Amino acid sequence: MTQPDRPGSAEPHPYDPSAVERKWRERWAAQGTNRTDIERGERPFYALMMFPYPSAEGLHVGNLFAFTGNDIFARFQRLRGHSVFEPIGFDAFGIHSENHALKLGVHPTELIPRNVANFTRQITSAGLMVDWSRAVDTTDPSYYKWTQWVFLQLFRRGLAYRKKAAVNWCPNDKTVLANEQVENGLCERCGATVEQRFLEQWFFRITDYAGRLLANLDTLDWSQTTKSAQRTWIGRSDGAEIRFRVLDPLQDAGSAAVHVTSEVTSGASEIVVFTTRPDTVFGATYLVLAPEHPLVDDVTTGDQEPAVAAYRKRTAAQDLVSRKTTRDKTGVFTGSYAVNPATGEIIPVWIADYVLMEYGTGAIMAVPGHDERDFAFAREFGLPIERVVAGPGDGAHAPLAEPFTDTANARLVNSERFDGYTVDDAKVAITAWLEEKHAARAIVNYRLHDWCISRQRYWGPPIPIIHCDSCGAVPVPEQDLPVLLPNIPDFRPDDSGVSPLARHEEWYRVPCPACGKPARRETDVSDTFLDSGWYFLRYPSVGRDDAPFDAAVTQKWLPVDSYIGGNEHAVLHLMYSRFLTMVLHDAGHLGFEEPFTKFRAHGLIIRDGAKMSKSKGNVVVPDDYIARWGADTFRTYLMFLGPFEEGGDFRDAGISGVRRFLDRVWASVHGARTDGEPDPDVVRKLHQTIRKVGDDIPRLQYNTAIAAMMEYVNVLRRGERVPHRSEVEPLVPLLAPFAPHVAEDLWETLGHATGVFDSGWPEFDPALAAGDAMTIAVQVNGKTRGSVEVARDAGEEVVAAAARGAPAIAKFLPASPKKVIYVHGRLVNFVG
């Protein structure tokens, strides 16, 4: 335990981080320093960081880097007089935890608390200003009760529905994966090749919100990279739906050059396609349906049936991802023809796997002249390729050796009355023209898909639905929540595609809440992203058992003022959180529809140029560093590595410099003198430093803030100088966000009774920072040749005269400069 010695005492003891940090950890805990007064706190500021998944390996530097970045901003806001709320929790449900439990052969209910305890210890030792009284654990029934409640809100509003869908099935994890969890055909977490399966799944209708999710982005103060990732993911496309009449061979027989030899099986009368290029409709020479398209049976003629059936079977067996990555074109003619509504020409209808059922209408008009994919397909199958758009140099019949996809300076050709139109004009005009003929309508499509929340696994909140033969899917009444996850020993998933819960009749057999007849519980659990999609709403209201979040408290603390996290969650967690917030807003539960006013993505900490991973064996565990150097040094070092939003390469070299800096701050405070007056030059530097640090922290430019403090300490101690107490005192709160323990201790040493974080941010005096002289660079012909010192209020003439008079400059000066450029306070340039 350190004994504060008075400033100026002859033999200051050296800085001992472990003693200082232990002392303040204990004192903060005992005094509740980090607890937030949720009800009465003034100027509330909610500083959120992405909560971790409590892995068995413990917290790694990547986590700590992010947390520290948030903690610094949070502590800074507190110093500026805000009541700051910096909560933490554990995202402990999900495949991650479950797989790990399976591997160790330990039940997750045993494993998770162990990991949480370890994380808690690590976070505490890192000195984060976390309010532990409001920690959240997604696996706690008092939390997932409300996760289930959120599901019910969506269900009520018709935003949760069940459908049988082709899904990505991971044969290794034995579960369904969201599209986002598949990377290049492989399972994002285990690397197994993903297969296609058809299962009944619960979906959230996030696509209903696509337009709002996109439009609101413009109003958010978020990292550009994150916003642009979301824009791409939502993928808005403006275009048109165009209807193509399908020829009825009986009616149209003999009417055209169609040789219909077979009977049609049914009366599919039209095919609707989606296109972003309605301007090219005159060049549509065939149609393609997705193999899964519901009209395929209707349009397939008898003689084509075997080929179509074989092709569809083949497609169905293929995994969803290799289908999307293979560029080779395959397909089969259905035997039917349709009429191009623009040209009146009769064109064939094909099926091909390059058309996807889940996008647009699952059908396209193929314009091989102006689309890469259609061109490749037409080449493969000998279908006609026509030019309807020409570049400035091309004639209307210039042959197409490759698709012409430029639209910038292009004009329409071979498109009757639309010839000569620009692409943009033609899009509008042709859509309007077809619209009149009831053959088209302008429409917006989104790439975003509905969110599949079903997981056929054990370790998640059961979806609160009861299936009844008479009543259908009945929501569990709110007063019956939570639907507890039963503690079953055989939680291992199997290949059946149903959840382990489905093996427990005693659990799933329940009476229907509506009619009382025997019914069965839904046995799927929900996606982890549902747990994390609303946790920020819960934090301020932790402890409330009668509501997910308290109205007044939520009103006061939300939306989140500052959210810091990794960009790997740019399109999943952040999109889902926004969506759920919008839904809860629409349902009248929230007064805002965007949860995070400001979001900043932190950079990645890499090691030896590579992302840290267990397989590479380059993971850095913070514990050893904290033990060796102290948490304050380690925190400050992590932030000194590089710009927070860019991350950096972790290496041991360099940490000693930060430690030396803290040693020198320690020595400066403990050795400060109180006699005499502070040095005005030092005081000027001090105020420049206060400004710099105060400007840099809100911009998360922590590395330069630290550099500024180091510079100041160099000035303080230059030439074995002994600093004055008043020069050193304001440095302590500046340092406090970065190195909170040592700052507290030094503050106490300086004789303060209250903690440093309740003492306010030092005041910055612009007059003191400026001083009364200024240095002006002197250039001749744009080349800097020296500088002159002049009074701060000197005008151009005075500066120019001083510059001319400076001996070092005279020899470069032309006899009579043609021009003199003066930039106030910066430079004077003589141009000869």
Added chain:
RNA sequence: GCCGGGGUGGCGAAACUGGUUAGACGCGAGGGACUUAAAAUCCCUUGGCCGAAAGGCCAUCUGGGUUCGACUCCCAGCCCCGGCACCA
């Protein structure tokens, strides 16, 4: 391929809206002081080339351009990192 971000000393990096001899701050390296010695600490030097020095020249991925002045702006290209990608 498309959309972001980025290329500056031996290394991590600075440089406000084009303006103080580019490289702050830190690491590393070299030299010195203290010490019997080492560690720690403190002081000095440290982009490259030429030069005894004074000083000069060259340097922010490459090549052009705008400007009195460019790491910063414009055009063309190369490389690295991240996201998206048969989405019609």
